[in-house]
Amino acid sequence: xxxxxxxxxxxxxxxxxxxxxxxxxxxxxxxxxxxxxxxxxxxxxxxxxxxxxxxxxxxxxxxxxxxxxxxxxxxxxxxxxxxxxxxxxxxxxxxxxxxxxxxxxxxxxxxxxxxxxxxxxxxxxxxxxxxxxxxxxxxxxxxxxxxxxxxxxxxxxxxxxxxxxxxxxxxxxxxxxxxxxxxxxxxxxxxxxxxxxxxxxxxxxxxxxxxxxxxxxxxxxxxxxxxxxxxxxxxxxxxxxxxxxxxxxxxxxxxxxxxxxxxxxxxxxxxxxxxxxxxxxxxxxxxxxxxxxxxxxxxxxxxxxxxxxxxxxxxxxxxxxxxxxxxxxxxxxxxxxxxxxxxxxxxxxxxxxxxxxxxxxxxxxxxxxxxxxxxxxxxxxxxxxxxxxxxxxxxxxxxxxxxxxxxxxxxxxxxxxxxxxxxxxxxxxxxxxxxxxxxxxxxxxxxxxxxxxxxxxxxxxxxxxxxxxxxxxxxxxxxxxxxxxxxxxxxxxxxx
Amino acid sequence: xxxxxxxxxxxxxxxxxxxxxxxxxxxxxxxxxxxxxxxxxxxxxxxxxxxxxxxxxxxxxxxxxxxxxxxxxxxxxxxxxxxxxxxxxxxxxxxxxxxxxxxxxxxxxxxxxxxxxxxxxxxxxxxxxxxxxxxxxxxxxxxxxxxxxxxxxxxxxxxxxxxxxxxxxxxxxxxxxxxxxxxxxxxxxxxxxxxxxxxxxxxxxxxxxx
Numbered sequence: 001x002x003x004x005x006x007x008x009x010x011x012x013x014x015x016x017x018x019x020x021x022x023x024x025x026x027x028x029x030x031x032x033x034x035x036x037x038x039x040x041x042x043x044x045x046x047x048x049x050x051x052x053x054x055x056x057x058x059x060x061x062x063x064x065x066x067x068x069x070x071x072x073x074x075x076x077x078x079x080x081x082x083x084x085x086x087x088x089x090x091x092x093x094x095x096x097x098x099x100x101x102x103x104x105x106x107x108x109x110x111x112x113x114x115x116x117x118x119x120x121x122x123x124x125x126x127x128x129x130x131x132x133x134x135x136x137x138x139x140x141x142x143x144x145x146x147x148x149x150x151x152x153x154x155x156x157x158x159x160x161x162x163x164x165x166x167x168x169x170x171x172x173x174x175x176x177x178x179x180x181x182x183x184x185x186x187x188x189x190x191x192x193x194x195x196x197x198x199x200x201x202x203x204x205x206x207x208x209x210x211x212x213x214x215x216x217x218x219x220x221x222x223x224x225x226x227x228x229x230x231x232x233x234x235x236x237x238x239x240x241x242x243x244x245x246x247x248x249x250x251x252x253x254x255x256x257x258x259x260x261x262x263x264x265x266x267x268x269x270x271x272x273x274x275x276x277x278x279x280x281x282x283x284x285x286x287x288x289x290x291x292x293x294x295x296x297x298x299x300x301x302x303x304x305x306x307x308x309x310x311x312x313x314x315x316x317x318x319x320x321x322x323x324x325x326x327x328x329x330x331x332x333x334x335x336x337x338x339x340x341x342x343x344x345x346x347x348x349x350x351x352x353x354x355x356x357x358x359x360x361x362x363x364x365x366x367x368x369x370x371x372x373x374x375x376x377x378x379x380x381x382x383x384x385x386x387x388x389x390x391x392x393x394x395x396x397x398x399x400x401x402x403x404x405x406x407x408x409x410x411x412x413x414x415x416x417x418x419x420x421x422x423x424x425x426x427x428x429x430x431x432x433x434x435x436x437x438x439x440x441x442x443x444x445x446x447x448x449x450x451x452x453x454x455x456x457x458x459x460x461x462x463x464x465x466x467x468x469x470x471x472x473x474x475x476x477x478x479x480x481x482x483x484x485x486x487x488x489x490x491x492x493x494x495x496x
Numbered sequence: 497x498x499x500x501x502x503x504x505x506x507x508x509x510x511x512x513x514x515x516x517x518x519x520x521x522x523x524x525x526x527x528x529x530x531x532x533x534x535x536x537x538x539x540x541x542x543x544x545x546x547x548x549x550x551x552x553x554x555x556x557x558x559x560x561x562x563x564x565x566x567x568x569x570x571x572x573x574x575x576x577x578x579x580x581x582x583x584x585x586x587x588x589x590x591x592x593x594x595x596x597x598x599x600x601x602x603x604x605x606x607x608x609x610x611x612x613x614x615x616x617x618x619x620x621x622x623x624x625x626x627x628x629x630x631x632x633x634x635x636x637x638x639x640x641x642x643x644x645x646x647x648x649x650x651x652x653x654x655x656x657x658x659x660x661x662x663x664x665x666x667x668x669x670x671x672x673x674x675x676x677x678x679x680x681x682x683x684x685x686x687x688x689x690x691x692x693x694x695x696x697x698x699x700x701x702x703x704x705x706x
Contacts, residue, residue, distance in 0.1 A: 249672040250636050280636050283676035285552065297553045299595060299677065348595045350554055355595055410595065416548075416557040417593050424597030424635030468598065469635060474671045476631060476638035478600040479591070 026380050026443055029054045029069075030188045035180035036154055040083045047177060048075040051098065051151055053136075055188040056382065059147075063440065065139045065190055066382070067149070072096045072115045074130045074156060081128050087168040089160030093119040096132040097155040100187065102139050104147040111139065116311060119161065130156075133311035141192040151185030153178060159247065171247075240309050240316050242275030244472020244486045250280040251473040252305075253487065254426060258464035258494045262322065262435070263457060269334060271464070273491055274315040278305035278344060278423065278469070296351035303423060305342040307361075313338035317368070324372055324454045332379075333369040338362060339388060340403075344423055353412030357421055357429075362388040362403045365435060367451060383441035383451065389433045389460075406431040406464060426466040428495055434458040467492035527614045527705030530575045534702070537568040539695040540578075542656060547585060547592070547688035549599075549632070549641070551667065551678050556599040556632070558585045558592035563690055565606070567701055577703055578609035580625065596634040596677065604629040609656075611649070614705030619651035621703045625658065628665060628686075636673025641665050645686050654693060654700030660686040 031052040038047045050073040059065050074096060076084075084092055096115040115132030122128055141147050154177040160168040179185055244253030254276050259268040284300040307313045320334035340362045348355030366384040370377040391405040406429040408421025421427030438451035467490035470482035481489055532538065547558040565580040585601040586592040592599040611623035624646040631640050645660035667682040694701055 252636060280673060283637075283674075285554075285677055299554075350595045353595075412595070415559060416546075416555070417559055418557075418595055419593075422595070422597050425593075471633075471636040471638075471673070474636060474638055474673065476633045476671070478602045478631065478633050479598070 026057050027054050028057045028188065028190075032151065032185060032187050034151055034185045035183050036177040037180055038080065038154075038156060038175045038177035040080055040175055041173070042083050042086075045077055045080040045083075046180070047077070047080065047156075049073065049151075049154060049177075050075075051185075051187055053187060054381075055149070055190050058191045058193060059141065061141055061144060061192055061194055063382075065141070065147070067113075067136050067139075067188075068381070070113060070115065070133065070136050072098055072113070072132045074117070074132065076128045076130075078125060078127050081122050084158060084160055084173070085122050087160055087170075087173070088162045089122055089158075089168050090163040091119040091121050092158045092160040093117060094130040094132060094159070095157040096130075096134075097157070099152040099154070100136075101150045101152050102147065103150070104141055104192065105143060105145045111136065122160075135311070135313050144192050144194055147190045147192050149187045149190070151179070151187055239273040239488075239491045240275055242277070242308065242487045244277060244470050244482070244488075245279075246472050246486055248279060249473040251471070252278040252280055252303075252423070252469035253472050253482075254278065254466055254469035255488050255491050256429075256464050256466040257492055258429075258462065259496065260433075261461040261463070262320075262455060263460050268496075269320045270318055270494060271336065272316045272318040274336075275308045276305050276342065276466075277308050278303050278342070280423070281344075296349055299346070299348040299350065299355075301344075301346050301348075301423070303344040303346075305344060307336075307338045307342070314366075320367070322454050324450055328372050330370060330372045330377075330454070332367045332371070335366040335368070336363040336389075337366050337384070339364055346408075346423060348410060348422060353418075355410035355420075355422060357408040357410070357423060358394070359406040359408065359429060360393070360398070360403045361406075364388050365455075367438070367441065367455075377447070378443045379441045379447055379451075380443045383438060383447070385436040385456070386439045387436050389435050391431050391433050401434075404431055404433045404462065406462065408466075421466070423466075424469065426468045426490065426492065429462075429464040429466060431462045431464075433460050433462055435460055463495055465492040465495045526573055528571055528573050528575070529706050530570045530577050530611055530614075531704045531706075532567045532569045532577055532701065533704065534694070534699060537566055538701060539566050540564065540692045540701050541695050542654075542690035542692040544688045544690045547658075547686075549592075549601075549684050549686050551682055551684040554594060554596065554677065556592055556594040556596075556634075558599075558688075560587050560590045561585045561592075561688065561690070562587075564695070565609070567609075567703070574610040574612045574623065576608050576610050577623075579606045580609060581606035583607065583630075585630075594634060596637065598634065600633045602631045602633075604631070609649075611703060611705060614703075616704075616706075619702070619704075621649045621651075621705060623647065623649070624664075637671055637677060639670040639674055639678050640668045641684055641686075642668065649692075649703055651700065651702040651704070654691050656690040656692055658686055658688050658690065660684075 034049045036047045036049050037044050053070040054068045094117040098113040100111050113136040115134040117130035117132035120128050156175045158173040239255050242253050245251035255273050257273040261268045281301050281303040286298045287295040290296050309316050314335050314337040317333045317335045320332045322330050324330045342361045344359050346357035364384050370379045388402050389404050390401045393399040393405050408429045410420040410422045412418050435456045437456050438448040441447040441451050468481050470488040472486035542563045544561040547561045549556045563580050563583040567578040570577050582605050583603040608626045611621045613622035624644045626644045628645050629642045643665040645658050647658040649656050663683045665684050670678050
């Protein structure tokens with residue numbers, strides 16, 4: 001969320017790990033400046049790459065290490081920019097594909113870090129800087145020892161746009177880059193301890209003061225806040241940025257919001273308006289024989305999507321209220337983080353006048369900024385459910401307890417009007433989920449059982465409302481469902 | 497027998513009569529003089545609650561559609577007696593729907609109202625709308641429909657009944673999102689009743705052919 005300037009001297013070509021001054025407790029923030037040589041069509045150019053991320057200071061065996069706030073900044077020299085402007089490009093966005101090598105005790109694995117950078121103009125002399133952000137895979141070590149993460153190969157993909165707003169020829173440019181000879185791209189070293197001994201942060205003054213300018217996104221809240229969810233739900237929803245893909249004619253971008261009625265909280269938590277980006281799957285029109293000679297016309301479609309909040313696959317952080325110890329009013333910031341893509345499967349029956357859409361999503365519930373009766377309680381950066389919240393899947397073959405299932409129903413009324421949910425029109429989505437136990441909560445002491453007792457459990461109802469999506473990849477937009485920059489115009493309101 | 501010629505004439509007369517009977521209605525169905533009432537020219541508005549565009553068995557239904565335009569007396573056959581401009585399908589809060597999703601249509605007007613036949617006994621004109629051109633969108637699927645749409649107009653009720661024949665409307669320029677549902681060359685059907693009045697009144701316009 002916050003960007004830090006490069007602390008490393010610009011002249012240092014080799015990797016330099018710079019623990020920032022604003023490291024959250026139990027975290028290390030790293031920033032490495034790396035030299036690459038990138039093979040542009042006309043020849044190789046030197047390219048400066050800065051990779052910044054937040055890693056846990058240490059981790060336990062079996063626990064997922066989640067590099068957070070990953071940014072990859074790429075600085076193109078003037079000569080490389082000239083190659084893009086040579087294609088008549090006026091602006092370009094970029095995708096970074098950074099291969100990282102994860103090594104421990106002689107064993108190694110590779111992980112791909114994907115980042116997307118917004119468009120920048122290519123007019124200014126002196127090069128261009130792309131700042132790519134995105135989610136990266138987690139790493140889990142099974143044995144103790146130092147785990148290192150090192151940057152290796154990098155591919156830059158550009159999507160240039162001409163002054164007239166059209167695509168260049170070619171429309172995309174993929175440029176492979178290799179680290180400069182002798183460069184070592186060490187990004188982080190995370191000591192791994194055994195699960196029982198691991199949570200041992202150095203500072204002991206944990207619960208009171210986050211480090212100066214810290215990663216805590218605390219709003220000024222001096223008074224104890226025992227916020228009833230109604231108060232939290234009433235302000236007009238603010239929607240995060242949700243710019244749809246303009247290059248894919250099957251792309252949709254949509255906002256969704258709603259309540260998660262956590263049984264143990266005894267109240268409903270609002271899931272703030274979040275952004276989903278979906279690529280519509282192929283349409284399959286099928287005539288299905290229901291009785292000899294009697295056919296029903298179905299439209300079958302399987303689509304894939306992902307959540308997007310500032311480049312990360314998650315919902316925006318939202319307020320949650322519950323009771324700890326059974327009676328202490330507790331507020332927290334709740335985030336749902338996707339550990340995989342959303343799948344959207346629909347079977348719409350034109351003849352019988354109904355349709356069903358099942359949305360499956362692996363979402364881990366993450367809790368931060370906890371205050372018990374107004375007093376901050378440091379739960380650390382990794383307080384979350386042990387796995388995704390999950391539903392009983394109506395498909396027995398997929399009842400794997402690692403994803404939630406929401407059902408959207410569409411119905412044709414006697415007045416011939418279709419109402420309810422379909423991906424292309426939006427509408428209400430319902431489900432019931434089990435919240436798994438918590439893990440990773442607490443700094444110095446294990447607070448996970450407290451949250452498990454307060455929040456975890458079955459039969460929590462979820463009611464979401466998806467707005468009409470923006471078909472961002474096509475020109476047609478008669479109902480003005482997209483803004484000029486292809487974000488959805490429909491911001492749904494939560495339904496009870 | 498006494499007048500064999502006379503009998504012959506009778507036979508031929510009968511044959512001629514039969515011929516005349518067979519062609520008489522057809523002769524009556526070629527009016528060339530078209531009079532628009534109560535005055536000409538005049539502006540009209542029209543509304544419908546039951547427009548259905550159907551492609552490959554998929555109904556796209558509008559419970560609201562409106563149109564406006566002008567009518568003018570004309571001669572010829574076919575004769576262009578009116579212009580439709582604009583046409584709207586659905587309105588805010590009452591869009592056209594289908595199982596594919598909400599259907600949004602932009603009609604590229606003017607469309608032309610042509611008449612060809614008239615039945616005086618019922619006050620019904622037959623004809624067609626030419627220059628039909630509309631861009632239909634359902635999420636990522638958008639396509640163009642062009643062609644003509646046949647129909648009738650009934651003076652007593654003001655009902656402009658559109659019932660396009662099976663192949664007179666054609667799909668073109670579908671987006672990738674239409675794949676598997678709507679393709680270039682598909683022929684949609686287009687049905688609906690538009691009830692017309694002279695703008696600002698409850699008077700139904702009339703079209704009389706002779």
